[in-house]
Amino acid sequence: MFKSKVKIMQLAVTLLACAFLFVPIIMSVLAGLTANYFKGISSGLTFKWVIEVWELYANSIFLSMWLAIACLVCTLIIGLPAAYGLARHPGWLSRLLEEFISLPLAIPGLALALALLQLYGSMKGFRASWTFILVGHVLYTLPFMVRSILAVLASIDLKTLEEGAASLGASPWQRFRDIVVPNAMPGILAGSLTVVTLSIGEFNLTWMLHTPYLKTLPVGLADSYASMRLEIASAYTLVFFILIVPLLMAMQWASARAQRITQ
Amino acid sequence: MTLRLTHTAKTYPDGTKALLPTDLSVGKGEIVSLLGPSGCGKTTLLRIIAGLETPDAGSEIWFDNDNVTPLPVERRQVGMVFQSYALFPNMSVRANIGYGLKMQQLPKSEIEARVTEVLEMCQLQPFAARAITALSGGQRQRVALARAIAPRPRMLLLDEPLSALDASLRGTLREELAVLLREFDITAIFVTHDQDEAMAIADRVAVMCQGRVLQTGTPEELYRNPKSPFVAGFVGNAMSLRGKADGTTLYLDGGALTLPARGEGQTVFVRAEDVCIGDDGPLRGKVETVTFLGTHYKIGISGITPDTIASIHAGQNAPKVGDMINVAIKPETLMLLPQEVDVA
Amino acid sequence: MTDRNFILACLTPLLIFAIAFLALPLIRLFMVSGEGSAGWAVYLDILRKPRYLNTLVLTVLVSLATTFAALAVSTTAGMFLVRNRFAGRGTVLSVLTLPLAFPGVVIGFLIILLGGRQGLVNQLTPGHVVFAYSAIGLFLGYLYFSIPRVLLTVMAAAEKLDPSLEEAARTMGATPYRVVMDVIIPGLMPSLIASGAIAFATAMGAFGTAFTLATDIDVIPMVIYTEFTLSANIAMASALSIVLGIITWILLLIARSLSGSTVAGGG
Numbered sequence: 001m002f003k004s005k006v007k008i009m010q011l012a013v014t015l016l017a018c019a020f021l022f023v024p025i026i027m028s029v030l031a032g033l034t035a036n037y038f039k040g041i042s043s044g045l046t047f048k049w050v051i052e053v054w055e056l057y058a059n060s061i062f063l064s065m066w067l068a069i070a071c072l073v074c075t076l077i078i079g080l081p082a083a084y085g086l087a088r089h090p091g092w093l094s095r096l097l098e099e100f101i102s103l104p105l106a107i108p109g110l111a112l113a114l115a116l117l118q119l120y121g122s123m124k125g126f127r128a129s130w131t132f133i134l135v136g137h138v139l140y141t142l143p144f145m146v147r148s149i150l151a152v153l154a155s156i157d158l159k160t161l162e163e164g165a166a167s168l169g170a171s172p173w174q175r176f177r178d179i180v181v182p183n184a185m186p187g188i189l190a191g192s193l194t195v196v197t198l199s200i201g202e203f204n205l206t207w208m209l210h211t212p213y214l215k216t217l218p219v220g221l222a223d224s225y226a227s228m229r230l231e232i233a234s235a236y237t238l239v240f241f242i243l244i245v246p247l248l249m250a251m252q253w254a255s256a257r258a259q260r261i262t263q
Numbered sequence: 264m265t266l267r268l269t270h271t272a273k274t275y276p277d278g279t280k281a282l283l284p285t286d287l288s289v290g291k292g293e294i295v296s297l298l299g300p301s302g303c304g305k306t307t308l309l310r311i312i313a314g315l316e317t318p319d320a321g322s323e324i325w326f327d328n329d330n331v332t333p334l335p336v337e338r339r340q341v342g343m344v345f346q347s348y349a350l351f352p353n354m355s356v357r358a359n360i361g362y363g364l365k366m367q368q369l370p371k372s373e374i375e376a377r378v379t380e381v382l383e384m385c386q387l388q389p390f391a392a393r394a395i396t397a398l399s400g401g402q403r404q405r406v407a408l409a410r411a412i413a414p415r416p417r418m419l420l421l422d423e424p425l426s427a428l429d430a431s432l433r434g435t436l437r438e439e440l441a442v443l444l445r446e447f448d449i450t451a452i453f454v455t456h457d458q459d460e461a462m463a464i465a466d467r468v469a470v471m472c473q474g475r476v477l478q479t480g481t482p483e484e485l486y487r488n489p490k491s492p493f494v495a496g497f498v499g500n501a502m503s504l505r506g507k508a509d510g511t512t513l514y515l516d517g518g519a520l521t522l523p524a525r526g527e528g529q530t531v532f533v534r535a536e537d538v539c540i541g542d543d544g545p546l547r548g549k550v551e552t553v554t555f556l557g558t559h560y561k562i563g564i565s566g567i568t569p570d571t572i573a574s575i576h577a578g579q580n581a582p583k584v585g586d587m588i589n590v591a592i593k594p595e596t597l598m599l600l601p602q603e604v605d606v607a
Numbered sequence: 608m609t610d611r612n613f614i615l616a617c618l619t620p621l622l623i624f625a626i627a628f629l630a631l632p633l634i635r636l637f638m639v640s641g642e643g644s645a646g647w648a649v650y651l652d653i654l655r656k657p658r659y660l661n662t663l664v665l666t667v668l669v670s671l672a673t674t675f676a677a678l679a680v681s682t683t684a685g686m687f688l689v690r691n692r693f694a695g696r697g698t699v700l701s702v703l704t705l706p707l708a709f710p711g712v713v714i715g716f717l718i719i720l721l722g723g724r725q726g727l728v729n730q731l732t733p734g735h736v737v738f739a740y741s742a743i744g745l746f747l748g749y750l751y752f753s754i755p756r757v758l759l760t761v762m763a764a765a766e767k768l769d770p771s772l773e774e775a776a777r778t779m780g781a782t783p784y785r786v787v788m789d790v791i792i793p794g795l796m797p798s799l800i801a802s803g804a805i806a807f808a809t810a811m812g813a814f815g816t817a818f819t820l821a822t823d824i825d826v827i828p829m830v831i832y833t834e835f836t837l838s839a840n841i842a843m844a845s846a847l848s849i850v851l852g853i854i855t856w857i858l859l860l861i862a863r864s865l866s867g868s869t870v871a872g873g874g
Contacts, residue, residue: 107852110814111831114848115633118635168414218815225712240713247708248707
């Protein structure tokens with residue numbers, strides 16, 4: 001009696017939450033494929049909205065993908081050596097540095113964007129370039145890359161492995177290449193997928209940093225929600241889902257895998 | 264290769280003196296063991312020789328005629344076996360063993376040949392392609408050894424090579440290790456806290472305590488002629504007989520013993536196998552414990568000294584707990600050692 | 608190159624990046640906040656001027672409501688999912704954690720689909736209820752991205768709960784309600800506080816959702832936005848940003864000290 005009453009209540013809440021989260025997604029997908037939203041599905045399914053979205057926003061989509069890759073490259077170049085440095089030097093200074101670079105996770109993107117604009121907004125060339133948006137993306141995603149790799153490195157006896165390699169004649173660079181990077185791979189993979197996923201979906205920072213010529217996918221979405229008809233907005237959202245959902249699932253799989261290794 | 268250490272010490276930034284100024288010499292092809300309890304500085308000394316720790320100023324480390332003191336570990340050409348083996352999880356057995364050769368930038372064919380040679384020597388051929396995680400403890404130990412020896416280092420250093428293994432494996436692997444080390448014909452230094460290990464494998468043993476080398480010698484020398492109470496106690500578990508020495512007689516609670524020399528100002532030590540239980544003997548005590556150890560009995564006797572002393576008794580019969588027995592100790596088996604202020 | 612130099616070289620790109628694009632801009636932002644007509648008193652203005660004070664209060668209220676609702680829903684769902692294995696459990700879990708990477712704008716749009724003028728609720732209910740553009744819509748939007756965050760943290764903690772404690776309580780005659788109040792909630796408390804702090808911080812700083820819903824109701828991030836872009840009141844925008852940043856940072860610090868991890872931001 002106890003079990004079934006409580007269980008039913010829990011199940012009901014769970015299903016309700018699922019419905020709340022999932023139904024709008026389904027609606028959005030359908031609306032993007034329906035000829036006329038007012039008439040409903042009876043008006044037939046069509047791809048014309050998706051095609052129109054592509055014609056309108058292809059540039060934004062490509063820009064987002066380009067930014068995501070550039071962001072990945074930057075976070076790898078900055079974050080991988082940094083994670084190694086932090087793992088080999090676990091003092092209070094390193095913790096402070098780690099906390100500091102995690103500020104963009106705590107501070108709203110809006111505030112960060114404002115700060116960047118105040119300092120660099122007057123540099124015309126930089127301000128109008130896609131690299132300005134890239135800086136925002138890297139700021140936001142770098143802590144994820146660093147933490148992901150750091151977690152994996154901290155769970156192996158890095159110091160002794162490196163001493164072993166050093167005793168065999170390996171220089172610091174050779175040890176980094178042959179020992180550190182291969183053993184950090186699960187963290188690098190999880191971090192990479194996280195960075196790409198978050199970069200594609202980033203809005204708060206990007207909205208403040210973008211220019212009329214540089215619109216990313218989420219910025220285009222906001223555009224379409226404000227000014228386009230519902231079917232186009234939905235179709236655009238559908239395109240976004242198609243991009244992001246596989247990435248999201250890959251990211252969750254890779255993160256769970258890396259977590260198991262650190263256990 | 265010969266090793267010569269002079270005035271080598273290590274003080275940590277917080278003031279701890281891990282190693283007091285020490286001298287050590289190791290001859291070509293010699294196997295030396297650094298033996299002592301944890302915290303005595305043996306691992307620190309080994310790591311200084313390897314180049315993994317920087318010794319204090321004034322220390323000098325010579326490999327043959329080269330002063331290697333300023334060189335970092337990657338340039339010293341030593342082979343090191345770590346306590347946890349430090350095998351690279353991202354490489355196979357073969358790749359691990361070949362890593363040092365890869366660092367020497369030898370041609371691929373030569374690396375292959377050398378690795379195969381070492382695999383054979385260490386009986387690791389069936390495991391060559393395996394991942395490290397698929398090996399047992401004993402197999403890992405051999406891979407660690409093979410990896411250290413493959414680049415033909417000047418010296419082999421081993422940090423507690425057997426301590427990571429199950430006790431049941433240790434005995435057999437100890438003998439295997441001794442055989443392998445002799446086959447390699449290389450100067451080797453290994454660190455251990457296990458005296459049986461040190462005595463079984465090493466040509467010479469250096470007993471360390473609290474950052475100092477107390478005595479160096481062959482296992483027999485250390486066993487039969489310890490120069491300090493610590494060495495006597497650590498190597499072979501000698502027991503001290505606390506009593507009053509007057510000339511060449513030692514007056515104990517349980518009787519009087521003849522000493523081999525004048526006993527004033529000395530502590531008297533004896534080993535359990537030299538404490539003889541018999542019908543006649545100048546000492547008298549009570550049997551507290553009788554432990555059957557297969558080949559012999561170990562008998563705990565009280566009343567002779569303030570502490571219980573042990574006797575190794577190899578007869579078929581043993582006295583019973585509570586019996587009063589006579590004990591004799593031959594004078595030549597007693598060891599007179601200077602009284603130490605700081606005993607470990 | 609020695610070991611030490613190599614490690615320093617590894618940390619250098621990070622240091623340069625952090626100083627150039629994080630430390631210096633934030634310092635500049637702080638300086639700018641004091642350069643307006645009110646000078647450093649701008650921070651007091653936040654508390655004195657009704658516009659800002661009301662917005663602050665409203666943002667806090669909406670965030671609090673979201674936090675408690677998300678805690679209630681996610682704890683219930685989380686406990687259920689942890690204690691019961693059934694076919695489709697993986698799917699349910701995926702659905703519930705999917706919104707983690709959705710930007711706030713998309714979530715705002717989804718709420719419009721549910722409760723806007725052409726929304727589902729509008730079509731289904733007899734009174735043609737439109738809630739998307741009201742405080743309810745904002746609340747539901749915030750709830751949408753808070754549920755997954757809280758769920759993951761709570762599930763991780765619930766997995767570590769010892770069921771024998773609940774069984775012991777039941778053998779002593781505790782009703783289901785008492786078991787929840789006396790055993791489960793105290794057991795989950797650190798995790799609840801931690802995920803509550805995360806949810807609250809994220810809600811406080813959420814921008815995209817409010818932007819899309821474009822309600823008459825203003826939350827702090829929207830005020831920052833309008834002060835900056837429409838009123839060109841850069842000093843106030845900066846001051847509000849700094850205050851908001853400090854509040855959310857402290858909240859997340861509390862959360863981490865209790866649970867030891869953070870969940871992806873966004874909203």
